Amino acid sequence: MxxxxxxxxxxxxxxxxxxxxxxxxxxxxxxxxxxxxxxxxxxxxxxxxxxxxxxxxxxxxxxxxxxSPAVAATTPPTAEEIERIKVGYKNIQYLLDNWEQETTVCRENGGECKRDADAARRAMGLRSTTDPLFQIEKVFNKVKYMEDIDLDKLEQFFEATEDWNTAMNMSNSMAFISQFAEYNPGGGKDEVLKYLNEAEIQVKLAEKALSVILDCVTSSPQ
The missing domain is CATH 4.10.820 (Translocated Intimin Receptor; Chain T)
Structure with missing residues (x-):
């Protein structure tokens, strides 16, 4: 045109x-x-x-x-993108502090309750484009262009991003499997709880990695 x-x-x-x-x-x-x-x-x-x-x-x-997208990719993260990491981290902390409550869904009017791992996927940015941590890896890729980042922490940062990616993928898999474990052959509520517990372990690892990442992007060199 x-x-x-x-x-x-x-x-x-x-x-x-x-x-x-x-x-x-x-x-x-x-x-x-x-x-x-x-x-x-x-x-x-x-x-x-x-x-x-x-x-x-x-x-x-x-x-x-x-x-070209390559030119745009060389810019540091914006204040809004850093805020997404902070909000996402707080959401994960809240989830872990209230794990059983947040992963339990009850029917209305005192109906049956069941465990549901959807809250874990949502906190990890895997359910909606409006989740704070949705595709947060794109923000991580911009961190190396920050002028005020502490260079001594860059190695920790890159290791933490790898740990985050691993934990995110594993938590997503465990949470997804738990949602159907009750209906699989040989499955049941015990199987749901088994994979839900595995998902919790991965979310804890993700929270630890995100804590390191957040420290790197919010602290200035001394």
């Missing part, structure tokens, strides 16, 4: 240049009116299109480079 607009603009400019160019009229042997500038103008218009096309190509190339 951009390329078409540029080419059409170039054509319009060329037409205008031709329309307002001075015409020198002469008479040929057959007394027919002939514009002596016609041939020259055609050459001029060809030259204009060549130059306009070159300019358009440079403009498009520059725009493509400037809008």
């Amino acid at each position: 951009v390329k078409s607009t540029i080419i059409l603009s170039a054509a319009a400019m060329a037409s205008c240049a031709y329309a307002f160019a001075p015409q020198q009229v002469v008479v040929n042997r057959n007394n027919n009116l002939v514009s002596s500038s016609t041939t020259a103008m055609q050459a001029s218009r060809r030259d204009f299109f060549i130059r306009a096309g070159s300019t358009a190509l440079v403009t498009l190339t520059t725009a493509t480079i400037n809008s």
